[in-house]
Amino acid sequence: MSMRKFVVAVAPAVLLVLTSPAFAQQSPNLGKPISPEDLVSWDISIGPDGTGLPPGSGTVQQGEAVFAAKCQACHGAKGAGQPNDRLVGGQGSLPGDKPPVKTIGSYWPYATTLFDYIRRAMPLNESKALTSDEVYGVVAYLLNLNGIIAEGETMNAQSLPKVAMPNREGFITFARGK
Amino acid sequence: MTEMSRSESEQVAGNGLLHRRVFLAGGAAAMGAGAVASGAGAAPLAVEPWMKIPGAPFNGYGQPSKYEEKVARTWASAPGTGGTGSSRTPHHLLNGTITPSGLHYERSHSGIPDINPDTHRLLVHGLVRRPLVFTLDDLTRYPMESRIAFVECAGNSGGLFAKQPANANVQAIHGLLSCSEWTGVKLSVLLQEAGIEPEAKWVLAEGADAAGMSRSFPIEKALDDAMICLYQNGERVRPSNGYPLRLLLPGFEGNMNVKWLRRIKLTAGPTMTKDETSKYTILLPSGKALQFVFPLEGKSIITHPSPGLTVRGAGLYEISGLAWSGYGKIAKVEVSADGGKSWGLAALQEPVLSKSVTRFRMAWQWDGGAAVLQSRATDETGYAQPSRAQLIALRGDRGIYHNNMIQSWAVEGNGEVKNVYA
Numbered sequence: 001m002s003m004r005k006f007v008v009a010v011a012p013a014v015l016l017v018l019t020s021p022a023f024a025q026q027s028p029n030l031g032k033p034i035s036p037e038d039l040v041s042w043d044i045s046i047g048p049d050g051t052g053l054p055p056g057s058g059t060v061q062q063g064e065a066v067f068a069a070k071c072q073a074c075h076g077a078k079g080a081g082q083p084n085d086r087l088v089g090g091q092g093s094l095p096g097d098k099p100p101v102k103t104i105g106s107y108w109p110y111a112t113t114l115f116d117y118i119r120r121a122m123p124l125n126e127s128k129a130l131t132s133d134e135v136y137g138v139v140a141y142l143l144n145l146n147g148i149i150a151e152g153e154t155m156n157a158q159s160l161p162k163v164a165m166p167n168r169e170g171f172i173t174f175a176r177g178k
Numbered sequence: 179m180t181e182m183s184r185s186e187s188e189q190v191a192g193n194g195l196l197h198r199r200v201f202l203a204g205g206a207a208a209m210g211a212g213a214v215a216s217g218a219g220a221a222p223l224a225v226e227p228w229m230k231i232p233g234a235p236f237n238g239y240g241q242p243s244k245y246e247e248k249v250a251r252t253w254a255s256a257p258g259t260g261g262t263g264s265s266r267t268p269h270h271l272l273n274g275t276i277t278p279s280g281l282h283y284e285r286s287h288s289g290i291p292d293i294n295p296d297t298h299r300l301l302v303h304g305l306v307r308r309p310l311v312f313t314l315d316d317l318t319r320y321p322m323e324s325r326i327a328f329v330e331c332a333g334n335s336g337g338l339f340a341k342q343p344a345n346a347n348v349q350a351i352h353g354l355l356s357c358s359e360w361t362g363v364k365l366s367v368l369l370q371e372a373g374i375e376p377e378a379k380w381v382l383a384e385g386a387d388a389a390g391m392s393r394s395f396p397i398e399k400a401l402d403d404a405m406i407c408l409y410q411n412g413e414r415v416r417p418s419n420g421y422p423l424r425l426l427l428p429g430f431e432g433n434m435n436v437k438w439l440r441r442i443k444l445t446a447g448p449t450m451t452k453d454e455t456s457k458y459t460i461l462l463p464s465g466k467a468l469q470f471v472f473p474l475e476g477k478s479i480i481t482h483p484s485p486g487l488t489v490r491g492a493g494l495y496e497i498s499g500l501a502w503s504g505y506g507k508i509a510k511v512e513v514s515a516d517g518g519k520s521w522g523l524a525a526l527q528e529p530v531l532s533k534s535v536t537r538f539r540m541a542w543q544w545d546g547g548a549a550v551l552q553s554r555a556t557d558e559t560g561y562a563q564p565s566r567a568q569l570i571a572l573r574g575d576r577g578i579y580h581n582n583m584i585q586s587w588a589v590e591g592n593g594e595v596k597n598v599y600a
Contacts, residue, residue, distance in 0.1 A: 027367055028319050028321075030317075030319060031310030031371055034311045043441075045443060047445065047447070083258055094465035095464060097463060100461055107467075116452070117451070121452075128388075170465065170466055171467050172467070173469055174472075176505075
């Protein structure tokens with residue numbers, strides 16, 4: 001093939017590869033597709049609107065029993081803290097110049113974060129071992145201790161995202177120079 | 179030219195700060211001559227045992243000299259835990275810009291997982307056309323990039339918010355900063371392969387550690403310079419820094435550079451994880467808190483001299499330290515020896531890289547009197563590091579995170595160096 005013929009024949013093809021979405025196929029493409037069912041065990045994050053919350057439910061009373069057995073040694077009776085983080089109280093302590101008391105009740109903006117974090121990370125020495133019912137129960141108990149839900153309430157995928165956290169409006173999205 | 183007049187002609191700021199060229203040919207000869215003349219002669223030279231017998235045999239992986247054992251991290255862990263907390267880099271005992279991998283700072287939320295690389299997987303899913311799973315072998319075959327980048331914990335230097343200056347050194351105050359050469363695969367390549375849905379605006383990154391540490395970041399960062407790192411300083415990422423995979427978000431607060439990365443999920447909005455709501459938000463005096471404060475601002479610290487490095491008598495010294503910005507390159511570093519009354523421009527050691535650590539150096543003729551050393555970085559966006567008073571005026575002193583105020587070291591007449599507020 002003469003050079004002129006090569007340019008005429010091949011150049012448009014090269015251009016096409018460089019400019020079309022097909023260019024992405026230059027990637028190694030070694031990832032293996034996985035079905036939604038097969039990734040469920042890892043897809044444990046919960047969105048603030050409740051996306052990802054599993055079936056199941058827990059009451060304040062059920063949560064109290066789980067807390068006493070699995071949480072209290074580190075977080076104190078009724079979540080009062082010591083030796084590790086305090087989980088209750090502190091509402092009203094955020095403004096001013098005194099040390100703030102940041103807890104679920106005073107600081108956390110979304111109740112869904114409680115389910116997400118407790119399920120993935122707690123108890124520290126055996127995370128991801130609580131059942132969904134147990135997590136819902138502990139969440140209900142902690143919300144009740146903070147005066148956010150009543151003693152008779154049940155937490156589940158429908159009720160948890162609707163919980164109004166006291167500090168829900170306490171955050172400002174950062175913008176540099178403002 | 180006499181020594182004194184040369185010294186005066188090289189002055190760039192008060193209390194003995196000199197242009198660094200005094201260390202270069204000509205300047206060094208003139209200044210150095212006086213030092214030799216004033217000191218006692220050296221002792222006769224000994225022929226040591228190691229000069230006469232064969233040394234140690236080869237070994238598979240080298241270690242520092244046994245005389246360097248004090249060059250080590252220090253750490254604190256939460257009550258009842260062994261690996262939930264942080265360890266700190268001893269910057270006063272290091273020089274250059276690259277932190278040795280074994281001295282890189284650590285922040286772990288449930289210890290260091292013992293991950294088998296053969297069974298480790300990276301899942302990319304959420305708002306993508308096809309969820310994908312990658313093995314480490316897969317990722318090793320991808321085109322890689324290297325970049326030198328700092329990683330700094332958002333809580334680094336938080337101790338400077340204390341009402342009274344702590345009796346602490348640069349490791350205790352500023353040791354949650356390190357800098358490495360990172361090598362890996364651009365996150366954007368994997369996302370393109372999975373196919374990004376138009377609604378995808380945020381990315382959740384999650385670790386395989388027992389805490390399942392997770393953070394959200396805007397997809398713009400994923401498509402810009404986010405990298406999935408396999409190598410740190412030429413070797414596989416150390417377990418304490420995320421083996422076998424670590425997310426690098428250059429310039430963003432350390433917590434977001436998720437270690438032991440197992441999952442990337444594209445989402446429409448931030449997931450509002452524990453670490454982007456209850457932690458890593460900056461509480462202001464108003465009671466409101468700043469959220470999603472991602473890049474770390476321009477900052478610098480003097481590492482030499484600093485507490486523990488006693489200045490040994492009047493004479494010529496090099497002041498040096500580290501400067502960095504999560505927004506780009508360092509444009510200049512100024513140094514003061516009189517508590518901020520006057521400033522001189524430090525020399526920047528090449529290479530000066532974006533979102534990396536830059537070492538600065540300056541010459542100092544210490545007269546043996548009291549001095550307060552400070553450094554002030556300005557980055558390429560024009561942002562200048564604030565004083566302690568300026569930062570507290572802006573955000574109060576309860577914020578914990580993103581403390582980039584100017585550090586003051588007092589040099590006392592006996593040569594001891596102390597953390598002070600000035």
